[in-house]
Amino acid sequence: xxxxxxxxxxxxxxxxxxxxxxxxxxxxxxxxxxxxxxxxxxxxxxxxxxxxxxxxxxxxxxxxxxxxxxxxxxxxxxxxxxxxxxxxxxxxxxxxxxxxxxxxxxxxxxxxxxxxxxxxxxxxxxxxxxxxxxxxxxxxxxxxxxxxxxxxxxxxxxxxxxxxxxxxxxxxxxxxxxxxxxxxxxxxxxxxxx
Amino acid sequence: xxxxxxxxxxxxxxxxxxxxxxxxxxxxxxxxxxxxxxxxxxxxxxxxxxxxxxxxxxxxxxxxxxxxxxxxxxxxxxxxxxxxxxxxxxxxxxxxxxxxxxxxxxxxxxxxxxxxxxxxxxxxxxxxx
Numbered sequence: 001x002x003x004x005x006x007x008x009x010x011x012x013x014x015x016x017x018x019x020x021x022x023x024x025x026x027x028x029x030x031x032x033x034x035x036x037x038x039x040x041x042x043x044x045x046x047x048x049x050x051x052x053x054x055x056x057x058x059x060x061x062x063x064x065x066x067x068x069x070x071x072x073x074x075x076x077x078x079x080x081x082x083x084x085x086x087x088x089x090x091x092x093x094x095x096x097x098x099x100x101x102x103x104x105x106x107x108x109x110x111x112x113x114x115x116x117x118x119x120x121x122x123x124x125x126x127x128x129x130x131x132x133x134x135x136x137x138x139x140x141x142x143x144x145x146x147x148x149x150x151x152x153x154x155x156x157x158x159x160x161x162x163x164x165x166x167x168x169x170x171x172x173x174x175x176x177x178x179x180x181x182x183x184x185x186x187x188x189x190x191x192x193x194x
Numbered sequence: 195x196x197x198x199x200x201x202x203x204x205x206x207x208x209x210x211x212x213x214x215x216x217x218x219x220x221x222x223x224x225x226x227x228x229x230x231x232x233x234x235x236x237x238x239x240x241x242x243x244x245x246x247x248x249x250x251x252x253x254x255x256x257x258x259x260x261x262x263x264x265x266x267x268x269x270x271x272x273x274x275x276x277x278x279x280x281x282x283x284x285x286x287x288x289x290x291x292x293x294x295x296x297x298x299x300x301x302x303x304x305x306x307x308x309x310x311x312x313x314x315x316x317x318x319x320x321x322x323x
Contacts, residue, residue, distance in 0.1 A: 170242075
């Protein structure tokens with residue numbers, strides 16, 4: 001491992017390598033997504049239509065006038081119509097994202113395999129708390145010894161990939177529109193993939 | 195006569211345009227209880243506040259260093275109360291308009307927990323071993 005000189009004085013300098021690699025991976029993944037999705041016109045129009053429909057739905061739901069009982073029925077019908085169109089657009093959007101999601105997932109798996117071969121059985125960091133349950137399984141994966149505060153690469157990579165990716169997407173404005181909540185395909189690296 | 199009128203109108207429109215142009219985002223708005231909030235804008239602001247709190251807490255916890263799972267919950271309590279205090283006391287918004295307390299408090303929660311853990315673990319491992 002070509003770690004710079006000043007870093008090798010740290011016992012756990014490997015953790016910085018993991019963070020740096022996952023930061024680069026996140027940028028590469030966003031670049032791929034941008035190439036395949038975000039710069040296309042069909043994505044832009046789909047996103048703006050979802051935003052518009054979500055806003056319309058919100059205003060329709062908030063200014064319900066109780067005095068106009070006769071128009072209530074037509075209003076609910078209208079709301080239903082907007083809701084179904086919103087759902088359709090969200091579905092289109094997630095289908096659209098599937099394409100790049102597959103490529104991004106492939107990149108993440110390759111990087112994960114690469115990191116795994118680099119840091120297999122190595123303690124890359126020390127946890128300041130005693131993990132339990134599934135966290136313990138993840139943080140102690142592939143490590144020998146009973147010290148539960150030893151942290152393997154898997155847990156650190158998991159933390160990095162989620163925090164860096166989510167914030168990078170938010171920063172670049174690539175996060176899925178709120179109107180389509182839950183419909184977005186969120187390609188998280190599967191820590192169990194080996 | 196007609197021309198001067200149209201020029202005047204034009205100037206007015208121009209001014210309006212400029213005013214509109216400068217309004218989108220100002221720091222003063224962050225502390226203004228009278229400002230009107232868009233759901234997306236508020237969500238973004240809450241998200242970034244959470245991330246900043248997470249990063250600061252993580253760095254601080256790691257630098258002191260504090261040890262033990264209880265500090266995760268202390269971080270959560272601090273971060274949640276900051277968010278709650280911000281939108282309920284400083285902005286004084288009606289949470290029902292934005293989907294209730296749960297939606298507002300959830301904004302950026304998971305990302306902030308992972309960011310906090312990352313900062314805490316990194317600083318702790320690098321600075322104290």
